[in-house]
Amino acid sequence: MDTIQARPLLTSAAVAIASLLGYFFTRLYKARMLMADLKKMGVPIAPRHNFLFGHLLLLKEMQERLPADAHYQYMFGEIYRDSFEKTGVYYLDLWPMAGIFMVIHSPTTAISVTQTNTLISMRKADLLPRFFKPIAGGPNLFDMPESEWKPWRAVFNKGFNNEHFLKLVPGMVKEINVYRETLRNHAKKGDMFYLDTTTLRFTMDLIGKTILNSELHAQTGYNTLADCMISQIRWHEPSAAVNPFSSINVARWYMEWSNGRKMDRYISDELDRRYNEYKADSNDTRSKAVIDLILQAHIPQDTKVKPEKLDPDFKAFAIRQIRLFVFAGHDSTSSTICYCFHLLSKHPEALARIRAEHDSIFGPDISTVSETLTSKPHLANDLPYTTAIIKETLRLYPPASSSRQGFKGVSLVDDEGTICPTDHVVCFMDHSGMHRAPKYWVRPDDFLPERWLVEPGHELYPMKGAWRPFENGPRNCIAQGLVMTELRVLLACTVREFDFRDCYDEWDRAHPRKGLQTYRGDRAYQIEEAAAHPSAHYPCRVSLRAQ
Numbered sequence: 365m366d367t368i369q370a371r372p373l374l375t376s377a378a379v380a381i382a383s384l385l386g387y388f389f390t391r392l393y394k395a396r397m398l399m400a401d402l403k404k405m406g407v408p409i410a411p412r413h414n415f416l417f418g419h420l421l422l423l424k425e426m427q428e429r430l431p432a433d434a435h436y437q438y439m440f441g442e443i444y445r446d447s448f449e450k451t452g453v454y455y456l457d458l459w460p461m462a463g464i465f466m467v468i469h470s471p472t473t474a475i476s477v478t479q480t481n482t483l484i485s486m487r488k489a490d491l492l493p494r495f496f497k498p499i500a501g502g503p504n505l506f507d508m509p510e511s512e513w514k515p516w517r518a519v520f521n522k523g524f525n526n527e528h529f530l531k532l533v534p535g536m537v538k539e540i541n542v543y544r545e546t547l548r549n550h551a552k553k554g555d556m557f558y559l560d561t562t563t564l565r566f567t568m569d570l571i572g573k574t575i576l577n578s579e580l581h582a583q584t585g586y587n588t589l590a591d592c593m594i595s596q597i598r599w600h601e602p603s604a605a606v607n608p609f610s611s612i613n614v615a616r617w618y619m620e621w622s623n624g625r626k627m628d629r630y631i632s633d634e635l636d637r638r639y640n641e642y643k644a645d646s647n648d649t650r651s652k653a654v655i656d657l658i659l660q661a662h663i664p665q666d667t668k669v670k671p672e673k674l675d676p677d678f679k680a681f682a683i684r685q686i687r688l689f690v691f692a693g694h695d696s697t698s699s700t701i702c703y704c705f706h707l708l709s710k711h712p713e714a715l716a717r718i719r720a721e722h723d724s725i726f727g728p729d730i731s732t733v734s735e736t737l738t739s740k741p742h743l744a745n746d747l748p749y750t751t752a753i754i755k756e757t758l759r760l761y762p763p764a765s766s767s768r769q770g771f772k773g774v775s776l777v778d779d780e781g782t783i784c785p786t787d788h789v790v791c792f793m794d795h796s797g798m799h800r801a802p803k804y805w806v807r808p809d810d811f812l813p814e815r816w817l818v819e820p821g822h823e824l825y826p827m828k829g830a831w832r833p834f835e836n837g838p839r840n841c842i843a844q845g846l847v848m849t850e851l852r853v854l855l856a857c858t859v860r861e862f863d864f865r866d867c868y869d870e871w872d873r874a875h876p877r878k879g880l881q882t883y884r885g886d887r888a889y890q891i892e893e894a895a896a897h898p899s900a901h902y903p904c905r906v907s908l909r910a911q
């Protein structure tokens with residue numbers, strides 16, 4: 365190509381670059397001016413704001429206080445503890461990575477965001493779809509706008525009530541027995557294994573029936589849906605929600621595309637299978653599995669002539685919802701199980717007390733607990749100390765936080781009474797920081813299940829709105845009752861049989877690395893893999909309890 369021919373190309377490239385730069389600097393200017401306006405109003409703003417970098421340099425500084433792989437939310441907690449314990453709210457400028465955040469540690473402000481202010485309580489943050497795209501494949505119940513979300517939430521609510529959860533207990537016990545067998549094998553071998561990895565396959569099986577009305581058998585072999593979802597989460601970029609540049613990775617693009625295609629095909633076949641069964645007997649609507657609820661809502665039972673095949677657009681929609689449920693249904697639960705075992709292993713007095721509770725409800729012979737729970741599932745609701753252990757675990761290690769998109773004209777009030785506007789702002793409830801804030805909790809870093817058993821007026825009695833692992837308000841976790849039942853049944857079937865011991869020392873010797881190894885003294889700190897999981901997937905050994 366000679367120079368005359370190349371000139372128009374160069375000119376076009378120069379114009380494109382100039383336009384991009386122009387666009388970038390206009391957006392930059394707008395974001396920084398918004399911060400300047402907020403500053404003039406006297407609202408709490410994180411320190412060391414910089415015109416070019418916003419607060420990214422501050423985050424970098426905070427990151428140096430953490431192990432390299434620690435969850436990003438710890439940085440928000442660090443800034444809160446340094447400067448904002450009084451206000452419980454502060455603004456953080458993360459543009460161009462994510463925009464402007466209002467980081468909330470105050471339970472009172474969080475109640476306004478998710479419960480009382482109806483203009484924002486159901487408005488999911490604009491950045492969420494970017495996070496959920498690889499997982500669900502597109503818009504889903506979690507990130508849908510309010511108008512679309514409302515009718516579908518009502519449909520799915522039918523499958524998430526206490527009466528129904530008890531009917532699921534026998535199926536849970538069946539999967540738990542497979543999990544117990546896996547743990548027994550590890551106990552026999554005495555090997556070090558990754559509790560989180562093992563437990564993820566178990567929670568996949570646990571949720572399979574509730575979502576797809578079929579068994580996945582992920583604990584005993586390969587299952588396309590389970591394995592592709594687990595792989596998708598492993599490939600998920602930790603900072604996908606806050607870092608637009610993080611998606612530049614060709615291998616990740618390929619894996620996300622390939623996993624997504626396989627999951628879609630699997631779910632599509634399941635939808636066809638269930639639809640054929642539904643067509644053959646549409647009077648049988650006893651199943652409250654997510655897949656059946658969605659089919660029944662799309663083609664009501666009394667439809668005279670049911671279409672031969674499912675409409676492709678509906679199918680694509682249904683697949684996205686099912687992918688979301690498969691993800692949400694196993695990921696956070698697995699992490700919580702690991703932390704329950706971890707905290708019990710570090711607190712022998714709590715372990716003795718939970719075991720005593722199980723002895724008193726199910727009898728001292730641990731070999732009969734599965735049959736007892738299968739024939740009398742209501743006993744799973746009769747375990748107050750076990751419930752307290754789970755709640756305290758979720759306080760210390762919440763697997764998720766939550767966010768809402770601010771709105772023009774909507775302002776919030778911080779703990780000092782300052783009015784904080786939400787226009788163009790993501791309201792981010794930092795559950796991990798709030799759950800450990802000394803201002804809202806007595807002895808916040810201590811594992812004290814008792815705080816869930818004391819009466820109002822006791823110094824340990826939790827402050828209203830300060831515990832929100834499932835978030836509160838209309839867009840709270842649809843499955844919190846299910847999770848509590850699953851965890852109670854699981855602990856009832858396991859804690860009297862096994863003793864867990866973490867192997868972080870041994871693991872660290874085998875995998876030496878530079879920098880900090882703990883966060884605030886905790887080696888089992890949380891890392892981000894979609895939900896928050898225990899660091900290094902919790903290397904541990906398990907043994908059979910000496911009785």
Ligand code: HEM
Pocket residue numbers: 505506507517571574688689692693694696697700762763764765766767832833834835838839840841842843844846847
């Ligand atoms: C320990 C386990 C779990 C925790 C800590 C947890 C936490 C949460 C949180 C914090 C939210 C609200 C997020 C927000 O406000 O932005 C949420 C929503 C949701 N969760 Fe869970 N979750 C758990 C287990 C489950 C399970 C087992 C399922 C499904 C079977 C599930 C399905 C969902 C769905 C569908 C939503 C979206 C609800 C909506 O917007 O209407 N979660 N979860």
